[in-house]
Amino acid sequence: MNVAVDSCFIEPGREMPDRFCSASTWELADTQWPSHEQRTLTCTRVSAETHDVRTFVFSARDGRLFSFEPGQFITVSAEIAGKEVSRCYTISSPPTRPHTLSITVKRTPGGVMSNWLHENMREGVELKAFGPSGVFTPSSGPAAKLLYLSAGSGVTPLMSMTRAALDLGLNRDIVFIHSARTPEDIIFRNELACFCALSDKLRVVHVCEAPGNEPDRSGPVGRLGLELLSQHVPDYRDREVFICGPGGYMDACRKMLEEGGHEPSRYHQESFNFAETTEYAEGPGAEPSAEASGRIGYTVQLARAGRTFTMDGSQTVLVAARKAGVPLPSSCSQGICGTCKTKVLDGSVDMKHNGGIRPREIDKGMRLMCCSRPTSDLILDL
Ligand SMILES: Cc1cc2nc3c(=O)[nH]c(=O)nc-3n(C[C@H](O)[C@H](O)[C@H](O)COP(=O)(O)OP(=O)(O)OC[C@H]3O[C@@H](n4cnc5c(N)ncnc54)[C@H](O)[C@@H]3O)c2cc1C
Known part of the structure; x- marks a missing residue:
């Protein structure tokens, strides 16, 4: 006998994917927000959840709806005390309410971004954010x-x-x-x-x-x-x-x-704690330098930005880009958050990630720049 669960029929003892568990349920047409695309969010409401936790509700300045899977996070950025600071926050609202998006932030004692958000985020204030990521x-x-x-x-x-x-x-x-x-x-x-x-x-x-x-x-x-x-x-x-x-x-x-x-x-x-988020982290699986190992240099071309830089195969693309003065979107530097997800249009990399990218994204040619080292010249969709 089959047993009805939600609107699916599930054989006893077997668990089948259903609408809730299917990524396609959450993909709204024309609302794609790739994790490497930065958009401007406008705060529409702030509410106190507890004495040190607030929810910030946003709408998109460009008017597009939000599409994401429940459980994913965005990477918000703000200039705080003259420095660009980025942190990840899980989207606490559900994708079933696509006109707004909310994050719920606990104040971290001494923390830069959480306190800045609590002190500065008001109705009408804008915040930049990279698109949803996470598995x-x-x-x-x-x-x-x-x-x-x-x-x-x-x-x-x-x-x-x-x-x-x-x-x-x-x-x-x-x-x-x-x-x-x-x-x-x-x-x-x-x-x-x-x-x-x-x-x-x-x-x-x-x-x-x-x-x-x-x-x-x-x-x-x-x-x-x-x-x-x-x-x-x-x-x-x-x-x-x-x-x-x-x-x-x-x-x-x-x-x-x-x-x-x-x-x-x-x-x-x-986990809400990345093991290491230092500016010039070498990324997971760092290797000896190319000079030390005698490896050759590679050319990395950013197709949309029209920029090119060279690097050796010992560094991650993210680190080499920063050293070349070409900052790429990123947050964790550990292959976890997915902020630096980029399509490799030509060439190949050796990627050692920590769960920040899905197999279907890898199949589509996406790679995480923070944990990818080139094995040939590259053309990136950036
Ligand atoms: C995937 C993901 C999802 C997340 N979702 C949420 C969420 O939904 N809600 C939420 O509240 N948080 C969430 N976080 C955590 C969030 O990203 C931040 O880490 C958190 O808000 C603290 O950031 P901050 O800038 O306030 O603190 P930071 O400035 O990063 O400081 C963190 C701690 O380090 C100390 N510190 C800072 N600088 C120094 C220094 N130079 N020397 C010594 N100590 C120092 C601070 O005192 C503080 O205790 C998430 C994190 C991840 C990775």
Whole structure:
């Protein structure tokens, strides 16, 4: 017997892709915003989520709609104290509301961009942003039963996914466990409560480290562990797990799930911390210089900019371009964020990425410049 899940028929025991899990659901005609294209966003609303978290809602100055997959992020740039600063922020709004796009930003003590956004972003203020990127999306782990685990601002990609599922009218089987320091730190608390009232298959559990100013709150206090997980989600082993939060939290969750016998291939995580984002990072897999290894030089031509520079095969294209005074869009320098995704029109590179590009993009000739070293002369679509 087949079992109806959303509008698809799924054989018992099998999980099939559906509308929510298909990347094509989110591709709106004429709204493509490639990750290397910078657009100007106009702030239309700012709302306080908690004492140190705000949501900034934007519309596009060019009037085009936004198209992205839930869970993806944009790279915003601003000139702060005379320096161009870029940071990635997950789109917290769902792609089902394409006229606006929102990011939800937690203030980082001493942090440049998060504090600048909190202090300067008001209705009418403009912000530059590179297009959506990232593979932490429903299509990376198609499944009918989901477990979302988040902590702090890591809630944002999972919120976009949850909002999208509800907007599509999908009564998805989602258990969403969000960890926060205290009840006052819970982001999107009221909205998630409303969602639970709308969908009998969505369950939200808030785990707080301390009761804060709600000593009588009935929800779990402490940290998420196997006992608490088994108690609230006895079928967690049957679920595709999506996790986002601080590194320590994600490590603990991964260990907890391993210990509980969850299948590691059904685990997906997004980190908000790039290991290294230094200006002249050599990128993953750096090799000795060409002089040291006796390799030859290559010519790199930027087709649209009409610029050409030479480099050896030991450096990434991104680093060589910067040294040649040709700055390319980039953010993480680690093959993670996808901001430097570029089409190679001619030539070949050796790319060692860390998940920032999809196989179908590679098939289309796209490469990440931060982790690609030339193996021939190149012509790039830049
Ligand atoms: C894919 C992705 C998605 C993300 N999504 C979100 C999101 O949805 N919401 C969100 O809030 N964040 C998100 N982030 C994190 C975000 O990109 C920023 O890292 C975060 O906002 C901090 O940036 P900042 O400029 O404020 O801090 P930074 O200026 O980068 O500082 C970070 C820390 O380093 C310290 N520091 C800075 N400079 C120095 C120095 N010279 N010496 C010593 N210490 C220093 C600061 O004090 C601070 O503690 C995401 C990150 C990634 C990679």
